[in-house]
Amino acid sequence: KQEVTQIPAALSVPEGENLVLNCSFTDSAIYNLQWFRQDPGKGLTSLLLIQSSQREQTSGRLNASLDKSSGRSTLYIAASQPGDSATYLCAVRGFPRGSTLGRLYFGRGTQLTVWP
């Protein structure tokens, strides 16, 4: 069974810092990997998606990388702002066949606080 781990569980940084959130997974046979943001009391907002054949994706100040062979993904946030404060979730999708048909595996998230 796929296991997804996110480290650290919580992170508190001053505004302006560049930071890295880590996600690791146990089965490298993934279909894609998606990073989400969740604000308190809200739903999940998709940030970036990386297909299994890709190495990275960028959107604004966010950059996500994928090293499938080592079972790792990182989310890099440049020049962090207080508005970036949220919980960041990593989710790995299995191939749409066999035992992983339709399955999406989540980490428990990194709770980020950016203070002014």
Next chain:
Amino acid sequence: NAGVTQTPKFRVLKTGQSMTLLCAQDMNHEYMYWYRQDPGMGLRLIHYSVGEGTTAKGEVPDGYNVSRLKKQNFLLGLESAAPSQTSVYFCASTYRGQQNYGYTFGSGTRLTVV
């Protein structure tokens, strides 16, 4: 607007009561999911569906039933609510075979069972 719509957004039930949560998507997605989210437990999969008329159990299916009679709707039922089912419930959907397409989540249903 295209997306995943969950109703209701909030609900308070008494122990033993029943209710149905509705998830509707207008993106023609094949796959649909129900998750629950509890503090310290992360997101846990309750049931999912890979197509109209099909459903499958996830990690925590006990106490819940689901139906997918129409492709755009996925219903989650609680036959006899228990306080342990107090949680935030999220619905999600996606396409079956598009690797460059991710999951879309609804805004959640906050359920309290007293």
